[in-house]
Amino acid sequence: MKASEAAIAMQNGAPSAGQAWRFPADPLFRKLTGGIALLVAATLLAILIALIGEGWHALRVFGWRFLVTGTWNPVSGQFGALVFIVGTLISSIIAMLIAIPVSFGIALFISELAPRWLRGPVSTAVELLAAVPSIIYGMWGLLVFAPRFAQIEPWIDDHLGAIPGLGVLFRGPPMGIGMLTAGIVLGIMVIPFIAAIMRDVFLVTPAALKESAYALGSTTWEVVRHVILPYTRTAVTGGIFLGLGRALGETMAVTFIIGNSNNLAASLLMPGSSIASVIANEFTEATSDLYKSSLLALGLILFLITFVVLVFAKLLLLRLERGAGSRP
């Protein structure tokens, strides 16, 4: 690589005396590809500017109170994002509570436990789960999962609803759809993403470290707990945040199942809304400028939240890559 770069430098230099002028194909090629690469990177900035521009109307009318107002009333022209921000966070938290332990178990199984012949098929199955489009998760969730879940909900209401304090989260009519159902389906959706990253980073743990722990008499679990996890901690966290970024922005599956209510209910069994679901539901119906601008301002909020989460995730993942490169 070094040598070839030196060679390009020579080629790009001024032609030696006496040489005829040549069409500067190389510098042009370099500038063209470089310009396009910059353009791709600038897309993020363009998204930010475009969404601020489109949401400006709403942000100017409502100011910072847009973030903390819970009313969303297209008829009276009152718009506030609070219900949707909270809905997005709650459904994503439920999703992560399910996805993190399950992904960890799957990654552990693939990287440490599975016999060689089973490793490939299970890995492929997890990757296929990631390839299934979100609209199919949504359809399955609404038409197949929700009716079955509705039969369990009376049980949840009876048992979990009786817990003092926390019980209020689990009381409600057995509708099948709602915040909890959306969170569960969302969790199933992000499992493959987190599991794939965890598996990859577990596999880069140096064999020498694991073998020394085994030689000292550790059980497999102790190797995982005291060698693999400490070594991969930052990257595992990065993978979790990458999954969170996905859960926060997921649209179709949530739109099908969350119930689309513009009110905030205390119970997780009640319908709710997320930022993405309200945009998907109402965008084409938004007739007034303020209405549309408010929806685009919601999009801006979603973009900013996911951007922060994704940058954080990527930085954590990069740290393991660098660390793995510098270690012997």
Place this chain on the structure above:
Amino acid sequence: MIPLRSRRRAINAFNLTMAVLTTVFGVFWLVWILWTTLSHGIGALHLSLFTQDTPPPGGEGGGLRNAFVGSLILLALAVAIGTPIGVLAGTWLAEFAARRRLGSVIRFLNDILLSAPSIVIGLFTYAIVVDPGGHFSAFAGGVALALILIPVVVRTTDEMLRLVPGALREAAIALGTPYWKLVMRITWKAAASGILTGVLLGIARISGETAPLLFTALNNQFWSTDLARPIANLPVVIFQFAMSPYDNWQKMAWAGAFEAMAFILLLSVFSRLLLRRGIHRS
């Protein structure tokens, strides 16, 4: 008091059993979802799906012809716009910016773009294409899908070109090959199957995308191939039909979901095989 040794063993056995159970749990959903789509989808499959257009609300019969064709047009548009941009940007990252700071910054931003919510990409496309143009159009849908495809292609092109051995490049330069020719004739060729895999995986990703199309290509109940007008497409039709109370529409949504799923899974499996073969050879 349980001896320490057997307690450690018990913890080990318990946790490892949990790992196996969670894997079964994960695979269980995949099987359930695949099974549902298959059983509902096969039942609703009919030749008229490919020969007739979408029926009106509550109507009997009909098919998904306009949606299939619309989706293919949108995919073709996205590939036509996204592939050259993605491949060229990836080429710069791998060939000219391998060790430069700007290269890693762009790589980082591209990764963020890769994971950005597709609904945000849809709103962005609405802001730059639909809003100034004044109406929803198939073209806008193609742009939205291209924006989702590009980061996938950039990333795989970059990774695949960096796998090409440096000795190949040095040999070509030693023979006096200009760099642009070296890239086009040698490194692109050596990484061709990898780059193609990236494009195929990208297509698999965008062919199920629904959210960005809601604000761009919209939907069209009728047959249309006009790029300047709203166009029917499979994901939005599935969304509309599945949410509806009409039995005929719901059946058709399952058939469409089955088609989409089969297409995407076959594409994913095929591109993985292609990738494995490509790596074997090099």
